[in-house]
Amino acid sequence: MAKFRNRAFAALVSLAAVLFTAAPSSALAASSGVALQRAPVNLQDAVSLQRGAHLFVNYCMGCHSANYMRFNRLTDLGLTEEQIKEYLLFATDKVGSPMTIAMRPADAKEWMGKAPPDMTVIARSKRPDYIYTLLKSYYVDESRALGWNNLAYPNIGMPHPLWQLQGAAQLKVEEKQSHGHAVQVKSIAPGEPGLLNAVEYDRAVGDLVNYLVYMGEPWKVQSSRVGIVVMFFLAILLVFVYLLKLEFWRDIKH
Numbered sequence: 115m116a117k118f119r120n121r122a123f124a125a126l127v128s129l130a131a132v133l134f135t136a137a138p139s140s141a142l143a144a145s146s147g148v149a150l151q152r153a154p155v156n157l158q159d160a161v162s163l164q165r166g167a168h169l170f171v172n173y174c175m176g177c178h179s180a181n182y183m184r185f186n187r188l189t190d191l192g193l194t195e196e197q198i199k200e201y202l203l204f205a206t207d208k209v210g211s212p213m214t215i216a217m218r219p220a221d222a223k224e225w226m227g228k229a230p231p232d233m234t235v236i237a238r239s240k241r242p243d244y245i246y247t248l249l250k251s252y253y254v255d256e257s258r259a260l261g262w263n264n265l266a267y268p269n270i271g272m273p274h275p276l277w278q279l280q281g282a283a284q285l286k287v288e289e290k291q292s293h294g295h296a297v298q299v300k301s302i303a304p305g306e307p308g309l310l311n312a313v314e315y316d317r318a319v320g321d322l323v324n325y326l327v328y329m330g331e332p333w334k335v336q337s338s339r340v341g342i343v344v345m346f347f348l349a350i351l352l353v354f355v356y357l358l359k360l361e362f363w364r365d366i367k368h
């Protein structure tokens with residue numbers, strides 16, 4: 115018995131090892147070849163979604179709209195209308211209005227080369243892991259007009275939107291040997307610190323991406339709640355059906 119258990123355990127460990135080592139290599143960003151990091155998406159975590167909404171309004175809505183998302187939907191996340199008004203709205207917005215911005219796309223294009231896309235469904239079109247990696251891959255690059263470059267999207271038109279939080283990360287280039295060839299491996303190294311340390315910054319970016327995922331499919335929060343109610347209902351129904359079955363068979367047996 116003990117032997118069997120040991121063997122089963124060993125099999126589980128090797129399966130886990132295969133899964134863990136296979137995951138990062140299969141997740142490469144299409145354009146830049148940088149390995150994607152996994153975004154900690156959890157739509158049940160209302161506090162994370164609230165923090166993400168706050169970051170989105172403060173750091174992204176200067177340029178990006180979310181035209182198909184209304185501020186009052188944020189009550190789904192447990193925020194009251196007062197909190198939305200106090201922490202998230204600009205003076206001119208009403209609680210029921212969509213998350214639009216004042217910048218004209220044509221102006222944005224002139225300033226940054228490209229118009230910032232609407233963010234309502236960005237997590238569905240660009241995938242959460244990519245956006246998470248993108249926001250962690252900025253580095254200082256004096257040769258660029260805006261002073262920033264990005265490993266996940268080289269020469270991106272968007273300047274680092276969270277530089278105050280992350281600080282000014284630097285590019286690190288190492289020479290490594292691979293199959294007898296010298297290859298350059300690029301990574302991000304900490305530079306001048308920002309308001310958050312590395313762990314806090316990762317969490318902030320995680321909350322923000324979590325919110326972007328929520329914004330693309332807000333009904334998911336609701337539908338998983340409905341799912342739980344349905345399962346509960348089915349469980350109770352099962353008890354009654356079983357009792358009914360006993361009742362029917364009692365008459366037949368006697």
Ligand code: HEC
Nearest residue numbers: 173174176177226228229230231236245267270271272275
């Ligand atoms: C200063 C204006 C500005 C701010 C602030 C800003 N962005 Fe952007 N963003 C842009 C522009 C411009 C583009 C288009 C860049 C390009 O394709 O070269 C863009 C593109 C993007 C993209 C698409 C990248 C791709 O691969 O096509 C994502 C995702 C994104 N922004 C997320 C964010 C998030 C999240 C925030 C808030 C933390 C934010 N942006 C804040 C200007 C901005």
